[in-house]
Amino acid sequence: MGALPVDIKAIVPPALRRQRDIHAGDRRFFHATRAVALLVTLVLLGLLVQLGNLSLPVLQTSGFGFLINQNWDPVAGDFGALSFIHGTLVSSLLALLISVPVSVGVALFLTELAPRRVSLVLGFLVEMLAAVPSVVYGLWGIFVLAPLVRTEIGPALREYLGFLPLFKGAPYGVGMLPAGILLAIMITPTIASLCREVFRAVPVAQREAALALGGTRWESISIGVLRATRSGVLGAVVLGLGRALGETMAVTMVIGNRAQISASLFAPAQTMASVIANEYAEATEELHLAALAATGLVLFFVSLLINSGARFLIWNVDREARGGRSKKAGTSQVPTPVLAVPQGGES
Amino acid sequence: MNQRSIPLILAALLSVFFTVNPARAETLLLNGAGATFPYPLYSKWFSEFRKVDPKAEINYQSIGSGGGIRQLTDKTVDFGASDAPMTDEQLAKTKPAVLHIPTVLGAVVLTYNQPAIRGDFKLTSDIVADIFLGKITEWNDARIAAVNPGLKLPSEPILVVHRSDGSGTTAIFSDWLSKVSPTWKSKVGAGASLKWPEGLGGKGNEGVTSLIKQNPGSIGYVELIYARSNKLPVAQIRNKAGEFVTPTTESVTAAAAGALKAMPEDFRISITDADGAKSYPISGFTYLLAYSKMPKAKQAVFVKFLNWALKDGQKLAEPLGYAPLPKVLLDKVTAKVAKIQAE
Numbered sequence: 078m079g080a081l082p083v084d085i086k087a088i089v090p091p092a093l094r095r096q097r098d099i100h101a102g103d104r105r106f107f108h109a110t111r112a113v114a115l116l117v118t119l120v121l122l123g124l125l126v127q128l129g130n131l132s133l134p135v136l137q138t139s140g141f142g143f144l145i146n147q148n149w150d151p152v153a154g155d156f157g158a159l160s161f162i163h164g165t166l167v168s169s170l171l172a173l174l175i176s177v178p179v180s181v182g183v184a185l186f187l188t189e190l191a192p193r194r195v196s197l198v199l200g201f202l203v204e205m206l207a208a209v210p211s212v213v214y215g216l217w218g219i220f221v222l223a224p225l226v227r228t229e230i231g232p233a234l235r236e237y238l239g240f241l242p243l244f245k246g247a248p249y250g251v252g253m254l255p256a257g258i259l260l261a262i263m264i265t266p267t268i269a270s271l272c273r274e275v276f277r278a279v280p281v282a283q284r285e286a287a288l289a290l291g292g293t294r295w296e297s298i299s300i301g302v303l304r305a306t307r308s309g310v311l312g313a314v315v316l317g318l319g320r321a322l323g324e325t326m327a328v329t330m331v332i333g334n335r336a337q338i339s340a341s342l343f344a345p346a347q348t349m350a351s352v353i354a355n356e357y358a359e360a361t362e363e364l365h366l367a368a369l370a371a372t373g374l375v376l377f378f379v380s381l382l383i384n385s386g387a388r389f390l391i392w393n394v395d396r397e398a399r400g401g402r403s404k405k406a407g408t409s410q411v412p413t414p415v416l417a418v419p420q421g422g423e424s
Numbered sequence: 425m426n427q428r429s430i431p432l433i434l435a436a437l438l439s440v441f442f443t444v445n446p447a448r449a450e451t452l453l454l455n456g457a458g459a460t461f462p463y464p465l466y467s468k469w470f471s472e473f474r475k476v477d478p479k480a481e482i483n484y485q486s487i488g489s490g491g492g493i494r495q496l497t498d499k500t501v502d503f504g505a506s507d508a509p510m511t512d513e514q515l516a517k518t519k520p521a522v523l524h525i526p527t528v529l530g531a532v533v534l535t536y537n538q539p540a541i542r543g544d545f546k547l548t549s550d551i552v553a554d555i556f557l558g559k560i561t562e563w564n565d566a567r568i569a570a571v572n573p574g575l576k577l578p579s580e581p582i583l584v585v586h587r588s589d590g591s592g593t594t595a596i597f598s599d600w601l602s603k604v605s606p607t608w609k610s611k612v613g614a615g616a617s618l619k620w621p622e623g624l625g626g627k628g629n630e631g632v633t634s635l636i637k638q639n640p641g642s643i644g645y646v647e648l649i650y651a652r653s654n655k656l657p658v659a660q661i662r663n664k665a666g667e668f669v670t671p672t673t674e675s676v677t678a679a680a681a682g683a684l685k686a687m688p689e690d691f692r693i694s695i696t697d698a699d700g701a702k703s704y705p706i707s708g709f710t711y712l713l714a715y716s717k718m719p720k721a722k723q724a725v726f727v728k729f730l731n732w733a734l735k736d737g738q739k740l741a742e743p744l745g746y747a748p749l750p751k752v753l754l755d756k757v758t759a760k761v762a763k764i765q766a767e
Contacts (some may be wrong), residue, residue, distance in 0.1 A: 151590075152613035219634050227638065249583065249624055250638055334588030334625030345624050351588075355627065358488030359590025359616040361514065 125377065132371030134364055143371055149336040151356065156368035158375050160336045164253070164346040165379065168328065169321040171257030171342070176265045177314055183265070184272035189284075189298055200273065207266035215330035218259045223250035223331055230254070231343060242340040249333065254342040256332040260324060264317035271316060275309035276302055308394040315387040322380050325350040349376040450479055452725050457485040458492020458505030461530055461592055461647065462710045465746050466505070469737050473729050476736075480725045489592050490616065496522065496713055502722055504713035507592025508616070509692035520717040523764060524691045525730060526709040526757055528738075529747035531648040531676045532597045533658040533706070537636045538563060538643075540578055541657070544670075546571045548662040549697070549705065553605035555643060556584055557612070558622035563641065571662070585635045585644030588625025590617040596708040597645050600696035604705075645706075648676065649745035663705040664697050675704035676747035684752055691760070707747070720766040730761045 129136075135143055135156060146157020183203060187196045231248025238244045248254070279302050287297035303310075333345020334355060349372050360366045463486035470482040487495075489506035496504035497518045509524055534547060540563070551567050554560040560567065563577040587594045595616045602609040612618055626632035629650040636642045636656075648671050651658050660668040669675050682700025687693055697705045718726060734757055738748040749757065 148619070150619035151617040152615045152619065219631070223634075224638050249635075251624060251626075251635065329588065329627050330631060334627070335623075336619070347588075347625075355589040355625075356617045357590075359490035359592070359595075361490045361493055361511075361616075365617070 125374075128370050128374045128377065132367050132374050134367040135371045136367075138364070143368075144375065147336075147338060149352070149368075151360070151362070151365050154362065154364050156364070156371075158349065158368075158372050160338050161347055161349040161352050161372060162375060162379065163338045164332065165322060165348040165350070165376065168253055168256045168260055168332065168346070168348060169318060171253065172260030172264055172321045173314065173318060175258065175261035176268060176317060179261075180265050180268035180313075180317070181272055181310060183269040184276055185298060185302070187269075187273050188276040189294075189302065200270070203266050203269050203273075205266075206262075207270065211263065211324060211327040212330075214259060214263055215327035218255060218327060218331040219251075222255050222259060226250050226252075226255045226258070230258075235343075243342050245341045246339075246343045248343040249345070251331050251333040251345060252343050253332065253339075253346045256328050256346070256348075257342070259327055259331055260321045263324060263327060264320050267320055268313045268317040271313035272306075272310055275306045275313065278309075279305055305398075308391045308398070311387065311391050311394065315384060315391075318383065318387075319380065322376070322383070323350055325354045329354055349373070349379075451481045452479055452721055454480070454482045454502045454722060454726060454729075455485075455500075456482065456492075456503040456505060456712075457487050457495045457501045458713070459489045459507045459592060459710055460486040461507050462505065462528060462746070464649075465528060465741060465744050468740055468744065469729075469733055472737070472740065473732055476732055477725065477728060480729060482729065488590070490590065492713070496715075502718070503715070503726065505711065506713055507708060507710045508595045509690075509694075509709075509711065510713065520715045523714045523716050523760060525712045525714055525761060526680075526691050526749060526753070527712055527733060528741045528749065529676045529680055529695075529707055529709055530592075530596075531671050531679075531704055531707045531747070532593050532600075532645050533648050533651045533656075533671045534643060534645050534661070535633070535636060535651055535656040535658055536643040537640050538577070539640060541575060543574075545575070545657070545659045546662070546668045547659045549600070549604035552661070553601050553608045555582055556586070556601065556620075556622060557605075557607060558584070571668075580641045583639050583642035584620075584623030585632050585639075585642050586618075586620050586623050586625055587628070587632055587645075589627050591628075592616065592708070592710075593629070593645065593647050594618060596694075596696060597706060599694050599708075600706045603694075603697045648673075652745050661705050663701075663703050664699055665701045665703070667701050669702065669704045671704045671706075673742055673745065673747040675702055676707045677750050679703035679705065679707035680709070680747075681750040681752060684750070687753070687756070691757070714761075714764050716763060717765050717767050723764060723766040727761055727764050730764075731758065734758055734761070 139146065139156070143156065143158055144162070145159055146155070147159045148155050148157050149160065150156070183199075187200050187203075191199065227248050227250035231250075231254070234244045235248070283305060284297045284301040287301040288294075292300065328348055329351035332347060332351060334347050334351065335345035336347050336352070337344065339346065353369050353372055356365070357369050360369060463484070466484050470484060473480060473482070484505070489508060492501075492504040492506050493510055493514055495501045497514065504522075507530070510518070510522060515522055534552065536545065538545075547568075548571055551560060551571070554567075561582055562579055563582055564579045568577060569575070595614065598608075598612065598614040598618055601612070602614040612621060624635055626635045626644070629646045632644045632646055633650070633654060633656065636644050646656065650656075651671075658671055660670050662668050678700055679695050679698040682698035682703040683693060683695040685699070691709070691711070693709075695707055695709065698707065712730070714726065714730070734749070734754055738754075741748045
């Protein structure tokens, strides 16, 4: 070892010098972080218990019927969440359908194709979009998107795709379609910036290997980057989906708020989050409050189900990638190298 | 200067906080929560009353009538506020007993987007009910034409717009429809949130208004104040006496006067479809909800405030678009305020 170049007593503060047990801090840190982690679990459990407790009156009267009943009549006291479950799922899926190709495209352009400066500015702008509060999106939805859907997008879709049941009826401006478009815009920055991080983490050597084998730029991206990051991209999509499922204010403002199940995307609909936001403040009947709490509970479980499904998918993709060609371990967020790339510099 | 000094600093901060605080202890804080509709007026009242009684600090959260009633039942506030009177069931759950103090009146108006209408547009209760039930679907319907002989209305579909959020406005509107249309009463009923047979839902007065503005051929309902401040076109409604009445603060006050004969002791009455030739039929009270027994200091301030609101406060209502209580009713309400007792 030899003598240290500096006097250690001069650096270590006197308080620490007195303590013999220098690992006390480590232990305290461990306990503190563990407590915080436990707290999160407790909050989640507490939420679940509270929601279950509040929704007891409805669960007792209608039980699972609550999930398959389409009717929501606060005056008659008949409550079913089916049309809201439908609204939440369809609007979120529509949002993913629009957003995922755009987001992945944006992320690929930023990491693979754009010049550095452009990439910096564009990347910053994308992240700015994520910081806009949802009520602002909602207002934009009412004043810009809804008229656009009513006068331009809707009629165009009806003219060319009107034979599909999806585009039947008159577009009012508000409805499932504008809600899906608005959600797509809201989740794009989330998915795009996460995808960008995922793509960035792919070693340059992997792209170069594809190029060295005579691949074109597209082939290097599709083999070297996209295949390698499937699980990471999937993770980004799941986070985006989470935001879409729970979004409340913006959706309420453009979805038309009608408890019905219609095949047409022009028709007004209602989501679980938006019915709670709409009716909770003025709900006085016990059963009505319970039905709203039960809707919250259903939303909780729907999110849980979708998230665990996605986790399973990611795990599967990961395992396939690991078990396939390379023994290198990869987690969901770190891109898994698929090509066996010789590492090390060769000039 | 590390962990040991943190408690010291905390103690120092706390002592500063507690020594400063007694200076504020002179004021008496009353907490209230409830209806959003009267909030602009109430906040004006509270700040004006502060000039009358500098010690009174009244804090009001406009969380909605339903929330106000829930908080009153849970005793987390000193008073509540609601657009609709509490039900017998709700009253039974709240102790000490609750007194309803009507403060001002509001009204619901029908507004529309129909470029063919230039001047007045008249509607009767059965036409409105059938439009919102989806039975009258076109603007050139014979029944609409019959009450608007001068108008040439196009054969365009009518788009119905309603509130999507639970609201006192919806409660008054549906209460009126339930009174005038047996079909509405059996099919839809009255309440703050409804299962609408027809139309699009917009969140808040502003949501309804923007849907109406964007969709030619639409009709919906909003608060009178909102319609006035946004200069929306409003329909004249035929009242019980058979007269077409334009919604104004005067015609709303007239509705309260028209309902006077039927006024119960506790003021829990709906004044929609009221008697009187000048009464606007879709009107309603908004109430402050007071416990009949309050802690002594709070009771003194609150009673003083209520008496002030019923006297000087009424003059502040009209400029903000609220209809003041009719003079004949004020004495009765003042007598009710006197029943709020100190513990």
